[in-house]
Amino acid sequence: MAPIDASAEFRLSKDVTPSHYDLTLKTDLKALTFEGKVEIDLKINKNTSAITFHVNKPLKVHAATLTSSSLKTFKIGIGCDCYR
Numbered sequence: 430m431a432p433i434d435a436s437a438e439f440r441l442s443k444d445v446t447p448s449h450y451d452l453t454l455k456t457d458l459k460a461l462t463f464e465g466k467v468e469i470d471l472k473i474n475k476n477t478s479a480i481t482f483h484v485n486k487p488l489k490v491h492a493a494t495l496t497s498s499s500l501k502t503f504k505i506g507i508g509c510d511c512y513r
Contacts, residue, residue: 444477
């Protein structure tokens with residue numbers, strides 16, 4: 430893969446806008462690792478078939494769940510063209 434141009438702009442779609450983040454981290458200072466959970470409130474501005482998040486190396490996303498305002502919960506697939 431070609432290196433990423435650091436001056437390039439990377440922007441998320443305007444179809445979905447984050448409005449609140451709730452982050453919980455559990456650290457293991459002996460192993461120098463951490464794990465955590467993130468809940469993100471989103472405002473859906475336009476119908477969309479995909480939601481994109483920035484994930485930085487070496488972070489790994491193990492699961493994702495989408496819950497609607499009507500409290501319907503959906504497990505969603507994690508497609509990753511990560512770390513381009």
